[in-house]
Amino acid sequence: MAEILPFPHKPEDRLRAALRCLDDALTEQKLAFTEFRTNLAALGGAVAGLESSVQNYRGTLAATQQDVAKSHAAARRLEATAEIWLNQAR
Numbered sequence: 001m002a003e004i005l006p007f008p009h010k011p012e013d014r015l016r017a018a019l020r021c022l023d024d025a026l027t028e029q030k031l032a033f034t035e036f037r038t039n040l041a042a043l044g045g046a047v048a049g050l051e052s053s054v055q056n057y058r059g060t061l062a063a064t065q066q067d068v069a070k071s072h073a074a075a076r077r078l079e080a081t082a083e084i085w086l087n088q089a090r
Contacts, residue, residue, distance in 0.1 A: 008014045 008017055
């Protein structure tokens, strides 16, 4: 059940209540902003880690590409050698 809060009758009491609410809101905002900065820093760390992982992955892909190209060239040489041997055997 909702609680009914008494409304201050004097203007200075209303002003004090409003200032307290404003102070509470500013405190809450400061806390939220601090949490936002903390989360932003954590996000920056995660992005840096991701960037490092992507760079490692790129390096691995480049090395794999070179290995595949070498294997392809070796397979072509073997194929050419096999063709020569087949032609000589006929």
